Amino acid sequence: MVIAGVALDESTLGFLKEIGVKDSKKLSRKKREELFDVILETSSGFSVVKVEPEQIDRENLNSLTYRAVNKIISSLIYLNPTKVTVDKVGQESEVINYLNSLGITSNVVHEADVNFVECSAASVVAKVIRDRAIDEIKRTYGDIGSGYPSDERTVTWVSEIHRSNEPPPPFLRRSWKILKRIAPTYYVEKRGVLNW
Template sequence: MDEAGRGCIIGPMIIAGVIVDEKIEGILKEIGVKDSKMLSREKREKLFDFISDFAEAYIVNKAYPEEIDSNNLNDLTYMKIIQIIYASLPFQPRVVTIDKVGNEEIVIEKIRELGLKDNVVYEADVNFIEASAASIIAKVIRDRIIDSLKKIYGDFGSGYPSDPKTRQWITEMYEKDKNNPPPIIRRTWKTLLKIAPNYHISKGELYGY
């Protein structure tokens, strides 16, 4: 499993799980499956189709901005991952490989409860073909969602807070309406304090402390 869009200020985070038979790991390597960040969008799209054809299955979960704002991001990521693990059980997986984020104990405990082997490590998307495949699935699906959102809200760039185009778009939205941000913005991101302060909501405000 892997995710795409954790650090974005716009749009959902996508979590994907890919169920891979060991017999096809070599095929996936041969066709160029690797961490999605190392691939062009065109290559990711092609590999998406190959993975769809060769994998036993893939499972996708989503976390939308309001949900991300209302939860600890690492806890939410693992909650979504656990949901994918349960959804994968009919395929009888043996090993669960996850690109580690934060304190992994909660997900490791759940994996072991289910009688599965845990492989929760940093850079799993670089070092394990199944996580690389999941990173491609997650990234392609998020890219497609972002394309759809741009048709509604205009071109906001990559959606990452470091992207000048994204920051400019938020600034323009703020100038039009300082009190009603587009629902695709994650309102707890601190970037907003500098460019759109009225849009920002702290976790404390949401949790009531």
């Protein structure tokens, strides 16, 4: 999982919206790649946190997300932000409390990546970095699809590698529920012990 934060001046928000920055899911890969460098060049700073599959297999996904967001905020605090917009996942009280403790206005709302260009920009950065990480995996493992459970190519690839009695690849979330059906020996319960 890749989470990103981008520090932007108010004056930059209009420009980014004008050039087409919006929720990364609504952009083609080509467009995200085009916007990536512009976002980084116009930002005052950015931060990226990668959460590894084995962490996700051991811990609550929302808790991991909150810690990652707080780490991003902490890494950009030197820029003295007055407001932080966060795409809300679950309660987010951990993030809101952290922002309050810093005296920063929190704007933590559902679909912030759709409705606020600063979150859209962060979503583009995270998605481009994730896409590039998937490309690296493909160089070693072949076409694994997008890595999302909704991607039939990904599901087929996992199922095939499981049938060939290969050990689970290190980038696979072992607590991914669909594994119960397509690759049962790969599956581990959340917070379970990983047996390779």
